Amino acid sequence: xxxxxxxxxxxxxxxxxxxxxxxxxxxxxxxxxxxxxxxxxxxxxxxxxxxxxxxxxxxxxxxxxxxxxxxxxxxxxxxxxxxxxxxxxxxxxxxxxxxxxxxxxxxxxxxxxxxxxxxxxxxxxxxxxxxxxxxxxxxxxxxxxxxxxxxxxxxxxxxxxxxxxxxxxxxxxxxxxxxxxxxxxxxxxxxxxxxxxxxxxxxxxxxxxxxxxxxxxxxxxxxxxxxxxxxxxxxxxxxxxxxxxxxxxxxxxxxxxxxxxxxxxxxxxxxxxxxxxxxxxxxxxxxxxxxxxxxxxxxxxxxxxxxxxxxxxxxxxxxxxxxxxxxxxxxxxxxxxxxxxxxxxxxxxxxxxxxxxxxxxxxxxxxxxxxxxxxxxxxxxxxxxxxxxxxxxxxxxxxxxxxxxxxxxxxxxxxxxxxxxxxxxxxxxxxxxxxxxxxxxxxxxxxxxxxxxxxxxxxxxxxxxxxxxxxxxxxxxxxxxxxxxxxxxxxxxxxxxxxxxxxxxxxxxxxxxxxxxxxxxxxxxxxxxxxxxxxxxxxxxxxxxxxxxxxxxxxxxxxxxxxxxxxxxxxxxxxxxxxxxxxxxxxxxxxxxxxxxxxxxxxxxxxxxxxxxxxxxxxxxxxxxxxxxxxxxxxxxxxxxxxxxxxxxxxxxxxxxxxxxxxxxxxxxxxxxxxxxxxxxxxxxxxxxxxxxxxxxxxxxxxxxxxxxxxxxxxxxxxxxxxxxxxxxxxxxxxxxxxxxxxxx
Amino acid sequence: xxxxxxxxxxxxxxxxxxxxxxxxxxxxxxxxxxxxxxxxxxxxxxxxxxxxxxxxxxxxxxxxxxxxxxxxxxxxxxxxxxxxxxxxxxxxxxxxxxxxxxxxxxxxxxxxxxxxxxxxxxx
Numbered sequence: 001x002x003x004x005x006x007x008x009x010x011x012x013x014x015x016x017x018x019x020x021x022x023x024x025x026x027x028x029x030x031x032x033x034x035x036x037x038x039x040x041x042x043x044x045x046x047x048x049x050x051x052x053x054x055x056x057x058x059x060x061x062x063x064x065x066x067x068x069x070x071x072x073x074x075x076x077x078x079x080x081x082x083x084x085x086x087x088x089x090x091x092x093x094x095x096x097x098x099x100x101x102x103x104x105x106x107x108x109x110x111x112x113x114x115x116x117x118x119x120x121x122x123x124x125x126x127x128x129x130x131x132x133x134x135x136x137x138x139x140x141x142x143x144x145x146x147x148x149x150x151x152x153x154x155x156x157x158x159x160x161x162x163x164x165x166x167x168x169x170x171x172x173x174x175x176x177x178x179x180x181x182x183x184x185x186x187x188x189x190x191x192x193x194x195x196x197x198x199x200x201x202x203x204x205x206x207x208x209x210x211x212x213x214x215x216x217x218x219x220x221x222x223x224x225x226x227x228x229x230x231x232x233x234x235x236x237x238x239x240x241x242x243x244x245x246x247x248x249x250x251x252x253x254x255x256x257x258x259x260x261x262x263x264x265x266x267x268x269x270x271x272x273x274x275x276x277x278x279x280x281x282x283x284x285x286x287x288x289x290x291x292x293x294x295x296x297x298x299x300x301x302x303x304x305x306x307x308x309x310x311x312x313x314x315x316x317x318x319x320x321x322x323x324x325x326x327x328x329x330x331x332x333x334x335x336x337x338x339x340x341x342x343x344x345x346x347x348x349x350x351x352x353x354x355x356x357x358x359x360x361x362x363x364x365x366x367x368x369x370x371x372x373x374x375x376x377x378x379x380x381x382x383x384x385x386x387x388x389x390x391x392x393x394x395x396x397x398x399x400x401x402x403x404x405x406x407x408x409x410x411x412x413x414x415x416x417x418x419x420x421x422x423x424x425x426x427x428x429x430x431x432x433x434x435x436x437x438x439x440x441x442x443x444x445x446x447x448x449x450x451x452x453x454x455x456x457x458x459x460x461x462x463x464x465x466x467x468x469x470x471x472x473x474x475x476x477x478x479x480x481x482x483x484x485x486x487x488x489x490x491x492x493x494x495x496x497x498x499x500x501x502x503x504x505x506x507x508x509x510x511x512x513x514x515x516x517x518x519x520x521x522x523x524x525x526x527x528x529x530x531x532x533x534x535x536x537x538x539x540x541x542x543x544x545x546x547x548x549x550x551x552x553x554x555x556x557x558x559x560x561x562x563x564x565x566x567x568x569x570x571x572x573x574x575x576x577x578x579x580x581x582x583x584x585x586x587x588x589x590x591x592x593x594x595x596x597x598x599x600x601x602x603x604x605x606x607x608x609x610x611x612x613x614x615x616x617x618x619x620x621x622x623x624x625x626x627x628x629x630x631x632x633x634x635x636x637x638x639x640x641x642x643x644x645x646x647x648x649x650x651x652x653x654x655x656x657x658x659x660x661x662x663x664x665x666x667x668x669x670x671x672x673x674x675x676x677x678x679x680x681x682x683x684x685x686x687x688x689x690x691x692x693x694x695x696x697x698x699x700x701x702x703x704x705x706x707x708x709x710x711x712x713x714x715x716x717x718x719x720x721x722x723x724x725x726x727x728x729x730x731x732x733x734x735x736x737x738x739x740x741x742x743x744x745x
Numbered sequence: 746x747x748x749x750x751x752x753x754x755x756x757x758x759x760x761x762x763x764x765x766x767x768x769x770x771x772x773x774x775x776x777x778x779x780x781x782x783x784x785x786x787x788x789x790x791x792x793x794x795x796x797x798x799x800x801x802x803x804x805x806x807x808x809x810x811x812x813x814x815x816x817x818x819x820x821x822x823x824x825x826x827x828x829x830x831x832x833x834x835x836x837x838x839x840x841x842x843x844x845x846x847x848x849x850x851x852x853x854x855x856x857x858x859x860x861x862x863x864x865x866x867x868x
Binding site for chain 1: 760764767768770771772773774775776789801802806833841853
């Protein structure tokens with residue numbers, strides 16, 4: 001119990017000092033700066049206490065202190081170090097703690113930076129911190145089990161924890177969540193800068209200071225989203241990388257708005273316009289993080305999401321803070337609407353700024369449509385019974401947006417030179433457009449025939465080549481300026497990958513029997529060679545031999561039954577070819593009766609499992625339908641002294657043979673009439689799932705081919721790399737103290 | 746200036762109309778089993794899976810399983826798509842499809858597996 005007291009003491013110190021900092025910076029809003037020094041000192045103490053608290057929490061996990069509920073519920077003794085550390089953020093409370101830690105550390109960088117609106121910015125930043133601290137006070141990570149529960153265990157502590165969800169026992173669990181939370185945390189910075197500028201009605205340094213943070217937020221959030229997709233594809237075997245699930249969407253929406261903000265800041269920096277929409281974007285990209293947290297953590301979507309969420313009793317607080325931040329921001333935005341107003345906008349329709357402005361509009365629109373789709377169970381609840389939109393909605397709305405954005409991305413780099421007229425523009429665009437046309441024609445030859453796909457491929461290629469030409473034909477663009485172009489080329493590459501891999505992915509399912517000949521799927525012959533080890537061992541894999549023309553290789557997708565929940569865990573095997581991925585995903589393994597096929601001559605009886613089966617007669621059925629002929633085998637099946645007649649049938653229709661299987665009497669399993677040898681008076685029967693049959697190992701394997709999926713990953717690397725370069729550049733500019741356009745009042 | 750505003754307004758209205766129509770078209774209502782059996786439209790149901798009764802027909806690769814909703818009504822779901830990777834761990838399934846004959850034929854299956862935000866406190 002000492003540990004609990006120490007943990008809660010650190011939490012209490014953090015709360016008190018955070019409150020002091022909040023009040024100190026808050027008073028500065030009313031021109032009483034006397035407490036700013038104290039507020040800053042308080043912040044340092046708060047940060048120290050928070051970091052210590054997190055370290056202490058981690059120690060409890062590493063030391064297996066199962067008296068704490070959180071440690072007991074998410075970790076266990078057999079976890080290796082990486083996974084043990086990842087239990088820090090495996091649960092809801094822990095993830096809030098990690099989030100608080102990141103925001104606190106970011107704040108240390110923020111507080112050292114003196115700006116004109118410093119106190120105001122820090123005040124709003126402290127409000128965000130207060131939000132997370134409140135959540136932790138409501139639900140402390142140091143919550144112990146009640147003494148009477150602990151008394152049941154020898155030594156007063158449960159001997160082991162319930163362990164980490166086996167689905168999460170994967171190296172991505174160590175990497176992915178912290179990156180996403182870092183992205184979320186970084187969005188709090190432009191939010192605080194925007195509100196600080198609005199509160200003080202001073203926008204002089206808002207662009208310069210929020211730009212690098214926005215770029216870094218884009219980088220982390222984007223990387224986190226993409227890594228999540230790669231996790232789903234490569235390890236979880238979901239078959240795809242993106243499913244428009246609410247949890248995925250709640251990261252995507254703020255990211256899109258954040259990207260829009262980044263572009264808006266570019267215009268505000270160059271032209272001194274777009275300030276109000278930028279402030280709006282900065283505010284809403286963070287508000288939507290909070291809203292997303294509410295959607296996914298409060299249980300409101302429980303009936304609609306693949307992930308399942310439990311309400312920890314925090315949803316009241318989440319709603320409160322969401323409303324509080326929304327009202328606060330709205331009031332500030334409305335009050336300052338007049339004074340924050342900048343110039344008249346962009347007049348020249350052939351300028352890059354105009355293209356960027358249109359791009360911002362469509363990025364925001366895509367974010368809004370995704371938001372509406374994700375919130376549909378809430379929206380419809382108001383009018384009628386709750387309903388959800390299907391994935392169609394997202395695809396239908398996102399694809400046209402992607403086309404427009406790709407077009408803009410392709411055109412914009414050509415819009416920088418002085419002679420901005422339509423004919424010169426067309427002349428400059430011509431080479432990129434010509435190459436895009438060639439690529440599209442090639443795609444058409446390779447069987448891409450749907451108009452929408454062709455359009456997407458054309459615009460994606462245009463975006464790729466357009467940026468490529470501008471960068472490599474104009475050497476002055478190389479250097480740190482390359483960031484944006486690299487990101488835009490990556491967008492094109494990624495889009496081609498997405499279109500081709502999702503529209504032309506092929507899937508097949510095959511039943512493989514161990515120690516039998518290989519089965520054919522696409523051009524592959526796949527043989528099942530049994531299990532590598534015991535299915536209850538967590539390193540167990542399936543042994544497959546794949547013959548592809550003249551080459552042969554071994555595949556070993558993982559499959560095991562998890563100790564924690566007795567669930568079947570799988571990890572697909574992926575073989576990468578230049579043009580596609582071969583994706584082998586085991587679906588199910590089961591023991592089947594050996595000799596499940598048998599031939600019976602009329603009058604003959606054989607034993608199948610616990611049953612005696614006697615073939616007595618053919619049944620020619622009635623020929624009511626002249627196009628169909630049915631033949632059945634009349635079987636007398638005896639089970640535990642009781643005899644029933646079972647008639648599996650075969651129907652010959654114009655389209656071919658159809659098998660009408662018959663169930664076994666009082667038990668599981670079925671019989672299929674596979675073949676009839678009329679002259680020999682015999683039938684071939686196949687039994688499946690009959691109890692008591694000798695066993696043979698059956699594996700159901702899903703085989704997919706996913707063309708050009710490598711382009712998705714290549715595009716992702718380019719997008720993230722480009723964003724990172726942009727961040728480095730903006731960070732340098734922030735400290736360079738270059739005179740900036742548009743910041744003079 | 747005026748032209749631009751009108752153009753922007755036209756785009757906004759067009760997008761809104763198109764967004765709204767795709768929104769209503771792709772909508773599937775979430776209903777009880779009793780309600781699902783009455784309707785001819787595509788609906789969404791959710792219930793607890795009875796894992797003892799799950800049948801997977803190897804030959805047709807069809808998955809059959811009974812689910813029970815909050816009202817205690819049980820119905821059999823037939824699903825022919827790819828079996829979700831974590832089906833065996835699922836406690837509940839969200840099925841999108843239509844009621845047909847004496848079973849619910851689902852074309853989309855969402856599995857509610859224990860995820861990272863679940864598994865809270867039993868003590």
